[in-house]
Amino acid sequence: MVSNKTIWVMIIIAILLLGSSLLISTTSSNKEVNLDQNKAVESTTQKGNINLVINPPATKGVNENG
Amino acid sequence: MANQEKKQNFLFYAALILLVFSVVIFSMNVIKVLKITGRATGTANLTIEGKTQINFTIDNIDWGSGCVDAGKPNATLNTAAGAGNAVINGNWTENTDGFRIENIGNQNVTLDLKTGKNAQQLLGGTDPDYEYNVTNYEANSCTPPAGFNLGTFYDVNTTNPGTRICDVFQFSDSNDVIRIDVKLVIPSDSKTGAIGDTFTVTATTI
Numbered sequence: 001m002v003s004n005k006t007i008w009v010m011i012i013i014a015i016l017l018l019g020s021s022l023l024i025s026t027t028s029s030n031k032e033v034n035l036d037q038n039k040a041v042e043s044t045t046q047k048g049n050i051n052l053v054i055n056p057p058a059t060k061g062v063n064e065n066g
Numbered sequence: 067m068a069n070q071e072k073k074q075n076f077l078f079y080a081a082l083i084l085l086v087f088s089v090v091i092f093s094m095n096v097i098k099v100l101k102i103t104g105r106a107t108g109t110a111n112l113t114i115e116g117k118t119q120i121n122f123t124i125d126n127i128d129w130g131s132g133c134v135d136a137g138k139p140n141a142t143l144n145t146a147a148g149a150g151n152a153v154i155n156g157n158w159t160e161n162t163d164g165f166r167i168e169n170i171g172n173q174n175v176t177l178d179l180k181t182g183k184n185a186q187q188l189l190g191g192t193d194p195d196y197e198y199n200v201t202n203y204e205a206n207s208c209t210p211p212a213g214f215n216l217g218t219f220y221d222v223n224t225t226n227p228g229t230r231i232c233d234v235f236q237f238s239d240s241n242d243v244i245r246i247d248v249k250l251v252i253p254s255d256s257k258t259g260a261i262g263d264t265f266t267v268t269a270t271t272i
Binding site: 042 | 074075077078081082084085087088089091092094095096098116118119120121122124125126127128129130131132133134135136138143158165167171189246248250252254256257258259260261262263264265266267268269270271
């Protein structure tokens, strides 16, 4: 006949194993993924140019006096 | 006594089943952890950098050399007018391209436009005009602010940061190009010689 002590030892070991399993399961599933998008306000400047050469009219225009 | 023994045996078998069950569960967890060791507590970081960038794909308007036709009060140079009408009452070289600006970043931006000179500073003379006109070169590229209309000529603005021409200038490839046309009215008594100015466009992330 199995003694009470043996049975209690078996139960305690089983409880300890189940507790350990729960702990392992919890910690191993603690995964973290960070996805950051850098949205800092930025500013940039670009330039374009216009160019021409204005020659005097061949004869005086209507805006010119004298 | 027989009952006590039966009860004891029952408890033993129950404890045994519980023990076996817990050993199996424990073993499964240990195997699982061993398989994923290294990422069980890892952190994955990914940073996507925003890029604010625009480009003048056409950055120069050069009308060459010319003069106001004799007897005319002024000449008009208009890059939006189309070939045959881009120079009126003058003999400058026609320009029908205007400026072209593309959003080559990965973010929508606002656009502000300013020039270095106003009409009087650029051209001088009697009633000069110096205006610009913004249009979408690719559909829906620019959403203008209230009170500013695409396709309409406005006097240039030399004050910082300039005139807000787009509340939203998109970055998507098929909707990210605008055109800026320039119109000059050159009086017959304007300055003479080589003149020029700079258009400054500032893009700011939204």
